[in-house]
Amino acid sequence: MSQMLLEIRNATKVYTQRGLGGRQREVIALQNFTLNIPNSPASIITIAGESGSGKTTLAQVVLGFVRLSSGQIIFNGQDMATADAKQLKDYRRDVQAVFQDPFGVFNPFYRVEHVFHAVINNFRLTPNKRENRAMIEDSLNVVGLRGEDVLRKYPHQLSGGQRQRIMMARALLIKPKLIVADEPVSMVDASLRASILDVMIRLKEEMGISFLYITHDLSTAYQIGDQIFILYQGAVAEKGSTISVIDRPHHPYVQLLVDSVPVPNPDVKWEGEIILPPEEEMRSSVHSGCRFYPRCIHRMDRCLEAQPPLYKIDDIDHQAACYLYSDKEVAAPVETHQAATR
Amino acid sequence: MTTSWNQPPVLKVRGLKVYYETPKGDVLAVDGVNFDLFKGETLGLVGESGCGKSTAAMGILQLVTPPGRVVDGEVLLEGHNLLGMSEQALRAVRWIKLALIPQGAMNSLNPTMKVSAQIKDAIIAHEGKQANKGIKPRILELLTMVGLPGRVYDLYPHELSGGMKQRVCIAMAIALNPTVIIADESTSALDVVVQRVVAQTMLKVKDALGVSMIMIGHDMGLMAQMVDRIAVMYAGKIVEIAPVKEMFAEPKHPYSQLLIESVPSLKERKPLKITEGITHDPRNPPPGCIFQLRCPFVMDICRVQPPVMRETNEGQLVACHLYPESVDGSLINVADVARNP
Incomplete structure (x- = not known):
């Protein structure tokens, strides 16, 4: 049995766009992404980047919403591509999600308690009514809410911060090992964000739950994150411990x-x-070379020839994919992308 | 800076009240807001969602739609009261003197019209028909001003990125050389780098034209970069107004302190500051201070008497019983100012 909770190996997702006149264009949404999350200790791993960087594609891949073009997702030693029905169900139980929009995930016609009952029924957590109420109460208490205050209410009667904490409590009910949180605070008011970030830290420390924290906001990542991966147009630009990467990018x-x-x-x-280059130049991702070439102030001819591998920077784990550091040791060679046909 | 403090303000808002009608009584969205905006100045209007900052902007523009209504107050633009003005008279003011960059402005562009046609539309609607020959160079100049290349003239909105669309909206807002621009969360949907480009464009344009601006938002970091003064709103009222430096160095109102403490830093890890949202029913605010239910320093007087605005030091006004003394003993009584004959 592997000691890793989740291993993502060389995950690549390619979308094919069909243009006018039947021309096909490939968009590499995620390229050769590798990440290991150990069983313990629990950690908060941030995936950061601008829109179109592939961070949400990664979340969807991990949640099983989209299939990889190539690469593997291995959970507790089991490759999810070959998992049977029971293993898939276990996976869906152990990996929970909290999404960006705390307004869209609730059905406005049902009271808040419906969210919890749906989960309990689906995973047959307990048939006993009293026990099930106690379970809900426990998980609500962890996120700082009380059942009597929120369960009988309708979603519109709660603030964005409260709703997002209820989604955390819902995830918690199933006692998952990993929560994929896709921009959980970006639609919540700045002054209320702390309450959600605090819940994430406590779930990590007290319940041993790891997080894949997907965000475009570096400052919240800096406050709570352990490791960080910064993506640019599908590829990792830099990774390492959050403090090290943000203090010394x-x-x-x-x-x-x-x-x-x-x-x-x-x-x-x-x-x-800063002057941004024209849009089409930025998006026509340089397939052979560095994706950042059109915008880079240090660009060299070499950057166009091949995509830079991740080089080891000072820290043990701090790596950057840029030829400026080509005197350093290569952490992982680049596997060139072959036209995927799956 | 081109701000002129010694001249009379360009925009004066006094006792503005905008209520939303609900079956259980009116929601006091904006409840007696007072402030001045000087020429060339950028004023930041901040507060959490639901505090009334966008409603206040709609109140100023006279664009409140039912179930909302302007209940009371004065909006004096260069001395003329916009409240009670006829729709026709307002048309001569909106866009020409008072322009809006709405929330999610980039989605407000018409997808079936080229950028040039939309800007032309705005100009013709207010200035009347005119020859293409005169308008084209003008539009190209506007695009240059917001840092867009001339080829954008012939493009459709879907061919532009979010940041470029946002800059087209800025170009439209300045097309008629307005006196005041109101920008409602105009960069909050953008990526950090693009946000910086758009924010810097707005600052440059503002300085070049000497226009005054009200920036609505909740990102305190962005406010620190962009504005001259900040007005902090809570539950329909302005609780503090101060020059940006004073606000960040020494916020006076407990709510302003909380807002500034809750900004996550990129410099140091610090314990998270946890707060709840607005806790009272907006239809039925408690007597006394509106912040009493969340205030860590609440006193007996806060529960009975609403605090008035006092100038604690030059330019910094705060409505809080913790600061009973003004610099010069003067009181700026919200209620008095609001009841202007």
Whole structure:
């Protein structure tokens, strides 16, 4: 039995777009993504990047909503592509999701308790009514809510922060090992975000639940995350411990990203201006070379020849995919993408 | 900075009240808002969702739709009260003097019209028909101003990225050289890098035209980068107004303190500051201070008497019983100002 809870090996997802006149164009949404989450200790792993970076594709792959073009998802030693029905059901029980929109996930016609009953019935957690109420109460208490305050209410009577905490409580009810949280705080008010982040930290520390925290917001990741992967157009630009990557970003894209987060201090203003290249140039991802080439201020001829591998930076785990660090050791060679046909 | 503090304000809002009618009574969305906006100034209007900041903007523009209604107040744009103005008179003010960049502006573009046609539409609707020869260079100049290449002129919205669409909306807002621009969460749907580009574009355009701006949002980091003064709103009322430096260095109102403490930092890890949202029923606010149910420093007086705005130090006004002394002993009484004959 493997010690890893979840192993993602060389995950690649390619979408084929059909243009006018039958021309086909391939979009690599996720390329050669590798990630290992150990059984213990639990950790919060951040996947960050701008829209179109592939972070949501990754979440959907892990949740089983989309199939990989190539690569493997291995859960507790079992490759999910060859799993049988029971293994799949166990997987769906152990891996739970919390989504971005706390307004869209509730059915407005049902009271909040319906969300919990649906889960209990589906996984046959307990047939006993009193026990089931106690279970709901316990998981609500963990996220700082009380059953009598929320269960009989309708979704519109709760704030976005409360709804998102209820989704956390719902996930918790099944005692999962991993929660995929896709932008769980981006639609919640800034002042209420802390309550959700706090629940994530407590679930990790007290219940041993790991998180795949998908976000575009580096500052919340910095506050709660252990490891971080920063994606750019489907490929990892930089990875490592969150503090190390954000304090000392090495990839030019990550440097630009960290630099662009507005500092809540009127004395520290943005320095310099950025000029974005035309859209089509940015999106026609350079298939052979570095994806960031059109926007990079350090670009070299070499960057067009082949995609840079991840190089090991100072820290044990800190790696950046950029030829500026080609004097360092290569962490993993690039596997070139072959036209996928599955 | 081109802000002129010593001239009379461009926009004066006094005692603005906008209520939403519900079967169980009115929701006091905006309940007696007062502020001034000076020439060339950017004022940030911040607060959590539901505090009334967008409704206040709609109130200023006279665009409140039922079940909402403007109950009371004055909106003086260069001395003329917009409240009670006829629809026809308002048409001469909107866009020409008072432009809006709405929330999710990039989705407000018409997908069937080229960028050029939409900007032209806005100009013709307010200035009347005119020859293409004069308009084209004008539109190209507008596009250049917001940092877009000339080829955007002939493109459709779906051919542009989110940041570019947002900049087209800025170009439309400045097309008629307005006095005041109201930007409602105009960069919050964008990626960090694109947000920075759009925000910097807005600052540049604002300085070039000397226009005044009200920026509505809840991202305190962005506010620190962009505005000159900040007004903090809570449950329909402004609880503090201060120059941006003072607001960040020494927020006075307990709610402003909470807002600023809850901004996650990229510099240091600190314990999370946990708060609840607005806790009272917006139809029936408690007597006394509106923040009393969440305030860590609540006193007996807060439960009975609403605090008035006091100038605690120059330019910093706060409505809180913790600060009973003004610099010069002056009181700015919200109720008095609101009842202007």
